[in-house]
Amino acid sequence: MYAMQYEITLPADYDMKIIRDRVAGRGRLTDAYEDLGFKAYLIRERGTEGSPVNAYAPFYLWKDTGGMNRFLWGGGGFSGIVDDFGRPDVSHWTGAAYRPGPASGAAPRAASRLVRRLPAGADPREPVTRALEEWEERATAAGVHTAVLAVDPRRWETVLLTLWERTPPTAVTDLDRYEVLHLSAPHLAEVPVGRRWP
Template identity: 75%
Template structure:
């Protein structure tokens, strides 16, 4: 399991309806994408939910690297982003856990992301274990569709992404509006921690 996100920060006066129309007309293209657990079409709008920026920031959960590779450089879709916005940096993390919430069968409308560094000298197993415990608590909260815990072992960062049925928790600094969710292979993602 692999998580991936790119963030396209747009001008402060950018009309976010352009992104909404883009997702409305193109979002269905990933509804049957091979190897994709989910793609959450996320936006942040300046002045909404504390966002200082306008941003298009899709997030992906991949079941395998073949689908991710096909998407990024195999002609499978990323070229549309490059053509329209330039080539953004793609953040990627190794999946540590996927947890379902009580609203798993609902259509989520919001998302939140919480990131924390793994301090130098800290035992990664302890930090990831703590993040997993926090994610398990989060997954039990009303309105949670699902929660992903992922780790970037190059920069030593732990990320928790949560999809919400309605509004995202204000406890997370980064909150998104979720415009469309493609889930072609979400039922194939194992629930729980991703090692044993």
């Protein structure tokens, strides 16, 4: 299991209808993509949900790296992003845990992302265990469609991505909030549930 995201920051006066139309026209192209657990087509709009920027920021959960490799450099779709916006940096994380939430049967309309850096030089066991406990609590919360925990061992950071049926409750303090325009989940049922180590 592998997670990745690229975030394309757009001008403050950018017409986000362009992105909405893009997703409406192209989102279905990943509805049957090989090795793709899910792709959440995420946007942020300046002034909405506290966002200071306009951004297009799709988040992917892959069953394994084969589909991701094909997408990024095997002619599987990323060239459309490069042609239209230039080549963005792609954040990627080793999948640590995945679980469908109580609202997994509904279409998600919102997402939140919490990124935390591990303390410098610290043994990763304790902070990753704490992140896993937070993930377990989040995954069972009302309104949660999906919860994913992943780790970047190069930058030593964890990311908790949550898809929500509606806007997250005010008690959720994740700074990065998104609108979900479309969810492609062709192989999500094949992604192992739970944490990915014994």
